[in-house]
Amino acid sequence: DELTYTLTFTNSGNAVGAVDFTDHLAKVLDDAEVTAQPVASVDTLTPSAVVDQTIVVTGSLLPGQTATVTYSVRVLPDGSRGDNRLGNVLVETGEDPPTECVEGSANCTENPVGEIDSWKTVEASETLVAEGTVLTYTLHFANIGAGAGTVEEVDDLTHVLDDSDVTTEPSSEVLTVVRDGARIAVTGSVAAGATATVTYSVTVRPDGERGDDVAANFLLKPVDGEVPPVPEEPTCQPTDAERPDCTLTPIGRLLVSKAVVASADPIVPGTTLTYTLTFENAGAGPVSVDKSDNLTGVLDDATLTTVPVVSADGGLTATPVVDGIFSVTGELAAGQTTTVTYTVTVNEEDERGDNRAANFVVDDRSTPPPTDCVPESTPCTVTELPRVTSSKSVDPASGTSVDAGDVLTYTLTFTNDGTAEGPVDFTDHLSRILDDATVTAAPVASDSALSAVLGADSIVVTGSLAAGQTVTVTYAVTVSPDGSRGDNRLGNVLVETGEDPPAECVEGSANCTENPVGEIDSWKSVEASESPVAEGTVLTYTLHFENIGQGA
Incomplete structure (x- = not known):
């Protein structure tokens, strides 16, 4: 503001009067600067320039004459002033000016100056700022001057609203507040010694819906009526750290993913599945981790063989697996990545559940995991497991006695009732057949998915079956003639290649058959009633039929 002072001199006497007065400006010039030097309204008065914080006016006035001396000052900017009180006094030269301006005095003036000290603060609803955190901003306007102070400032939220939404509009009990998009205009007056505030709140958006994860805003004072532009980058460097004109709140952004690697392809019993949970803080501030990995859908098909271990990056803790669930907790710094790994071993086919190893990273261990794995919404993996079973049968049925020349047709059946393609490698x-019979129909598979190769004393079946697929292999043998056989017991067994076949076929086993072969040894004998034989002698003949085989 600019103040124009007028010194008025009047000669109310009847003769020419001398003028010699001094205007003391020391208590003006600690708060203002002279912008217009003193000028007299008549030639008979001579004001000096401002020297040593005074103006000396000398000259003379005719009887009844009134003359003036005017000059102007401009109030210095905030922070450049003294006591924020412009006081001056006009006395006759040589007199000491009074220390204070007495109210009602015609020769002194006093103008208090308001000085607004403005700053801003932010308070987060939780220590580690992340999605859902509420940031409450307070703009402070303290009048540290001696007179009422004018507030005219703008709070810019450009670098806040790319990461959050205003959820409580700005308001003040004293000042006028108007928000237009990313800018909040604050105007009004604050009494000397008083402080006015403006408050508003924003809520941090969910991960994936934010900008740079840095909520920075700036309290701007207009210069010559123009609001300065907001900084292009969200950097806050306040001139007063205790009363900053900007705030910067870094936001953490937790990314959780999981992966699984199988030690064999395709997966078979004994295959190890190594799971890796990755926790990455892709945000600008620290982030809290509190997740649980639900393995119940894995441990019905596999056995935990290596407990969860946190990588050397640290920051997190993994609990033991209890009831198929373990938790990962801790804190990650901005840019930090930590992994947790563990291993399971796939069970034998008859020791599995649904042949589908599914697990899920969830927020609450008490909440059941989803039924379907959708990695975009919940970190999860599903490892489909094959379950190949085998059986064999023979026609006539196992246990049925057969004879020389009979044809036995064998059927090997392979079924994959798992959820993934499964390998087949059986022998x-x-x-124990070929010592009693001869292969008369080579093995044939019902589908090209499998191949059967007849060797010297075995048939090797290899290939793979799709989930739910069943393929058979059939072949036939003919029982050898009596006298050309071995133990008269046609027994064979189907096992996984590499396994030793059992010495005997256990009753009820689905993978072995046994057919005994009967072998009749026949002869005849005769016995005479007397010796030598003559007329009347009775000859008794006996035909013998002895089964020296294993079956009827």
């Missing part, structure tokens, strides 16, 4: 051992 049908024929040594």
Whole structure:
């Protein structure tokens, strides 16, 4: 503001009067600067320039004459002033000016100056700022001057609203507040010694819906009526750290993913599945981790063989697996990545559940995991497991006695009732058949998914089956003639290639058959009633039929 002072001199006497007065400006010039030097309204008065914080006016006035001396000052900017009180006094030269301006005095003036000290603060609803955190901003306007102070400032939220939304509009009990998009205009007056505030709140958006994860805003004072532009980058460097004109709140952004690697492809019993949970803070501030990994859908098909271990990056803790669930907790700094790994081993086919190893990272261990794995919404993995079973049968049925020349048709059945493609590698051992019979129909598979190769004393079946697929292999043997056989017991067993076949076929086993072969040894004998034989001698003949085989 600019103040124009007028010194008025009047000669109310009847003769020419001398003028010699001094205007003391010391208590003006600690708060203002002279912008217009003193000028007299008549030539008979001579004001000096401002020297040593005074103006000396000398000259003379005619009887009844009135003359003036005017000059102007401009109030210095905030922070450049003294006591924020412009006081001056006009006395006759040589007199000491009074220390204070007495109210009602015609020769002194006093103008208090308001000085607004403005700053801003922010308070987060939780220590580690992340999605859902509420940031409450307070703009402070303290009048540290001696007179009423004018507030005219703008709070810019450009670098806040790319990461959050205003959820409580700005308001003040004293000042006028108007928000237009990313700018909040604050105007009004604050009494000397008083403080007015403006408050508003924003809520941090969910992960994936934010900008740079840095909520920075700036309290701007207009210069010559123009609001300064907001900084292009969200950097806050306040001139007064205790009363900052900007705030910067870094936001953490937790990314959780999981992966699984199988030690064999395709997966078979004994395959190890190594799971890796990755926790990455892709945000600008620290972030809290409190997640649980639900393995119940894995441990019905596999056995935990290596407990969860946190990587050397640290920051997190993994609990033991209890009831198929373990938790990961801790804190990650901005840019930090930590992993947790563990291993399971796939069970044997008959020791599994649904042949589908599914697990899920969830927020609450008490909440059941989703039924379907959708990694975009919940970090999860599903490892489909094959379950290949085998059986064999024979026609006539196992246990039925057969004879020389009979034809036995064998059927090997392979079924994958798992949820993924499964390998087949089985050997049908024929040594206990081929000592009693001859292969008369080579093995044939019902589908090209499998191939069957007849060797010297076995048939090897290899290939793979799709989930739910069943394929058979059939072949036939003919029982050898009596006297050309071995133990008269056609027995064979189907096992996984590499396994030793059992010495005997256990009753009820689905993978072995046994057919005994009967072998009749026949002869005849005769016995005479007397010796030598003559007329009347009775000859008794006996035909013998002895089964020296294993079956009827």
